Amino acid sequence: MGRPEPARFRVVRPGLLTTVQDLGRYGFQRFGMPVSGAMDSFALRVGNRLVGNPDGAAALELTVHGPELLFETEAVIAVTGADLSAKMDAAPVPLWTALRATRGATLSFGERRRGARAYLAVAGGIDVPVVLGSRATHLPSQTGGFGGRALAKDDQVVGRSPPPGAATRIGQVVSTSLLPAYSSAPTVRVVLGPQAEGFSTEAIEALEGGRYTVSPQSDRMGYRLIGPPLAHVGSTGMVSDATPAGALQVPANRQPILLMADCQTTGGYPKIAVVISADLPLAAQLLPGDTISFSIIKVPEAQAIAREQRARLETLLPCKSTTSTPGK
C-alpha cells in the first residue's frame, strides 16, 4: 500500500478570518518581527497530535465564522478549539477527534457556540513556504502563511505528505480531562512584573479583584480591556523594552491591554503582570463583550502548572510524530 496523497481542498467561502498558523516565528524578535502563530497554541498542539503531526505543523486558525472547504482528496483531519458548529456535508463534526474527510466532502461551519478560534489540523500539515523559520501568518507585514494573507474564495490549499499510518488514527478522541476549561468569563493566572513596582498597591488589588471586559478594539495583536483602573506610581511611560505575549501593559488611561500572538516585540507602557503560558489559550478564546479576571501566582508555581499541563498531554495524547517542523 502506497502512502496516501497529500490533502487538497478548495476554499468555497473563506469565513471571517482564516489563516495558516503554527507554533510561531521565533528568533527574529530582535529585528522587530512578532512571533505570531496560533492564538490558542494548546488547541493547535492537540489537533496536530490527533492527526499524527508534530506539534508545530501548520494548521488553519478559524475565527468566529468558519470557512466552507471542499475536499478534493481524502484527508485525515481534526477540529479543535472553539465550537463553531462544524459540519461535514450535513453531519455534525465531533470536536477534538481525528476523522476522515472523503473526497468531494464539504467541511463547513455555522453558529458559534463557544470560544472564538478553532483549528483545523490536516494530517501532514498545511504546505506553505517556510518564511523566517515558520509557516505562521503575520498579516500586517504579509509574512508567512498563504501568501502573507488570510484565505480567500477559490484558494486551493494543499497539505504536505501525511505521516505514515495517519488513517489509523481516525476515530481517536481526546480524553475529556485534557480539554481546556474554555469560558466567556475565565479567571487566568498571572505573574506580577516586569514593571509591577510601577503600580500602586491599590492597582495590584484592583487587578486581582476586578473583572475586565474585552472591548471591541481587540484582535490578534491584543485586547483592550475595560475595568477597574490600574494606577501607576509616578510616570505612565518608560523607555521601551521587550513585550511578551500575555503581558498586561497599562497606558496612561489606566486600562490594561492584554498582548496576544501578533503583539509588537517592544513597547513603552509599563507591564503590571503577564498571563502564564498554560492559561494564555483561555484568553485566546475570548471575544469583545466577554470578561476576564486575574489571579496572581509566583513564577515557580506557573512553571509547575505548565509542566503538569504538558505531562498530562504527553500521557493522554503522546506525540507520535518523529519528524520535526520549524519552530518549537
Next chain:
Amino acid sequence: MALYPRVLAAGDAAVTVEFGETIDPEVNDRVLAFTRGVVGLALSGVIETVPTYRSATVYFDPILVDAGSLAARLQTLAETLPPPISEVRRTVQIPVVYGGELGPDLAEVAAFARLSVKQAMALHASVCYRVYMLGFTPGFPYMGPVPDALAMPRLAEPRARVPAGSVGIAGSQTGIYPIESPGGWRLIGQTPLRLYDKGRLQPFLLEAGDWVQFLPISREEYERLTTKAERDAR
C-alpha cells in the same frame, strides 16, 4: 548594592535583564554585549534574546528551563561582563528624499527648530545615528539622538497610515517605517530602500548596534532607486 543590572520576571517564559532606565549609548552597549554573551552560552531551552534600549529579554521554554536558575545565571553574566570596548560597527548609508509630499512634517519640524527647511534637512543628515534597537514593526530602527533643535515631540494624533520608507522624528529619536502602518512620528522624508524584505537573503536591513548615515537625494534619484528596489525585489 547597585540597582543595575537586575533581572525581572516577565511571565513564566521570559526574564528581562535591565541595565538602566534611560536612553544611553553606554547602557545600550552593555545590553548588546550581554545579548552576545547569552547567545554565546547557547543554553538549552533558551529560545531567543531581544535587546532593547536598556534591557535584554531572554525568552525560554518554561517546560525545559527553570526560571530561577536561569535568572541567577543571567545575573552573574550581567555582573561579569567585560567593560564595553569601542567596537568598529558598520555604518549603513540610507538615501532619503526630504520634505515635500514624502516628508509632510519637515516644514513644521524646521519651524520648531527655527531653521529653514534646507537647514533642518542638512542638520538631520549631518550626524550618524546609532541604532539602539528594532521594534514596533518588522525592521523598524529606533535611532538617535537627533540634534536637540530637531527634537520635536510626536504628533498628538497619530496618522492611521504612514507609507513604508517614511523617515520620522519623535523627540530625540529618529526612525524609519519599514511597512505601511499607523504612526505618530513627524515625517520628514522617505527612503527608497526596503528595511524589511522577506524575499531577501538578509530580510532586515539594520540591526541593533549599527550606525546609520542619511544621504539627502533628489526626487528624481528617489524614483530611480525605487524602480531599482522594486526590480531587485522581484
